[in-house]
Amino acid sequence: MKKKLLPALALLSIAFSSMNAQNIVRCASYDYMQQQIAVNPGLQQKLDQDEINTAAFTAAHPNGYNARAICTIPVIFHVVYGNATQNISNQRLIDQLAVLNKDYRKLNTDASLVPSTWQSIAADCEIEFCFAQRDPSGNFSTGIQRTSSTTSSWTMNDNVKHASTGGADAWDRSKYLNIWVCSISGGILGYSTFPGGSASLDGVVLSYQYVGVAGTSAPYNKGRTATHEIGHWLNLRHIWGDDGSACSGSDMVTDTPNQASENYGCPTFPTTDACTTTSPGVMWMNYMDYTDDACMYMFSSGQKTRIWAALNTSRLSIQTSNGCTPVGIAEATMQNIFSVHPSPTTGAFTLEFGNASQENTDITIFNTLGEIVYTQHYDALNETELHLNLEGNSAGIYFIEVRTSTARSTKKIILQ
Ligand SMILES: [Zn+2]
Structure with a gap:
């Protein structure tokens, strides 16, 4: 729900505010953003400018955005493992990519569960993903890079994003979506950068237990942690606006109902709260809430427009990446x-x-x-x-x- 535009600092989330009873932190992207702003004061200004650009793009498309062509985003998975369990199989990554290609095209079978009142705004985001077919130097790639490390548990101190500290270096973010798969400490399922930060840190980090489908850990076992985190990478915010339980924060999207705080588990439709007190209530089945993987199954049309604002401004270069084009091999x-x-x-x-x-x-x-x-x-x-x-x-x-x-x-x- 759009209300007045708040500076990003007002969206400060409290560390571990998103921790539920199982000591799970569904997503740490806002904490991570605040951490980045603290060490890089210029980042706040960039984020504010990006919000102005996004608002202009959204205003220019008042009836929603339809892409002229599908945008296919090349993905490089950096699997950084400290033991064999963390070195997840190719099949897990193949399953994960398949989930993304369904969720971002509204081809997920559970899209049929979207309540009728929101079916008309449940969006095909017109985005697909491929395993990177070539590396930044133009050499053949499978889109999967495996790094054995002496570290088997990673905090958000960015060591996993640098080869010099036992992790793996980011590939050029103007051409690739970097996804690091590792064991994240503190019960964190994943976190992502928003557009505008440092190139060497740009991308999504996923804890290995929640990547893919078969073999993952319930109730986060349908690959939706990646769907959610890539939403942040494409500039989406949490649907409740990260304002604690107030009604003043916004996800900067007009077609999502105002929401007090995050939902866990699998609510029943309709669910109302302190910010939306009447039916149809809050959109807990949105990928940008914190519900179980089986209970999130839609992006809204407004979120799609915001994603495409990013793809036409801060992430414009990904649209012309050749990362999905196979290298010709004799x-x-x-x-x-x-x-x-x-x-x-x-x-x-x-x-x-x-x-x-x-x-x-x-x-x-x-x-x-x-x-x-x-x-x-x-x-x-x-x-x-x-x-x-x-x-x-x-x-x-x-x-x-x-x-x-x-x-x-x-x-x-x-x-x-
Ligand atoms: Zn999140």
Whole structure:
């Protein structure tokens, strides 16, 4: 709900104000922003100017914004792990990207749960995400970078964002959305920068337990921590305006009801509060509230306009990034990476490698629908043979892709 525009400092949130009974901090983005402002006084001025630009863009699109083309944002996942559990699988990251591609296109199946009164403003944000296909130097990338670290628990002191302190350096934020996956201390699920801060810190940090779908920790087990945090990266604020429980703060969006404070769990519709006392009440199913993953399923049209204000001002360059464009690789140079036998097979088969050592190897098997049936990452594959088995899958043709940091090759196998 839009009311008077408040300076960002008035939106100060109190550390751990967002901690619920389970000692979970759903999101620490506002605390993180205040931390950044404290060490970088010029940031407040930038944020204020950004708000003026956003207001101008919003005023120019009073009936909402429709993108002329989908914006596809290249994502680099920096998985920084201190032990094997934290080194989450490729599948978790693939699932996570799929959630984002549904939520930001209103293709999530639970969009049907949006109350009828808000169905007309539930927005297809017209944003998609890809795994970065090339690194900032133009070399081949899987969009997943894994860093082994001696640190297994990270505070918000930014060490995870620098290789010099055991983490991983950000890629150029004008071309990529940086997402660090690590273990965050203090029960924090995730936090993000807003547009306007330091380039080396720009991006989202997610605690590994909440990334992806299968294998994640309930009730934050549907990949919505990333949906919420990327909302901040695209300049969205919390739906209640981060004003404690007052009714004076705003999320700077006109079509979301005024809301006193965050909601947890899974409220029942309609839920009213001190700032919206009559039905239909507050929009607790919005991704920018703090409800359980299963109970948040919409962005509003006003939020979409605010996102596109960011994409047309502070984050304009991401629209022309080539990060989603694969690097042309001469297949001929890769013929010797591996061979497959036997084919046809009844299940068991062998991948044979020409080289005994392959660094950063990803092995992925797809069916003809492009669905992944197997995926495995090796920091260093020191085998000349790998024995795999497709038993239990439907008979048919499968494609085996082997990617290393410099090469990619795909072979076909027939399962009888
Ligand atoms: Zn948040």
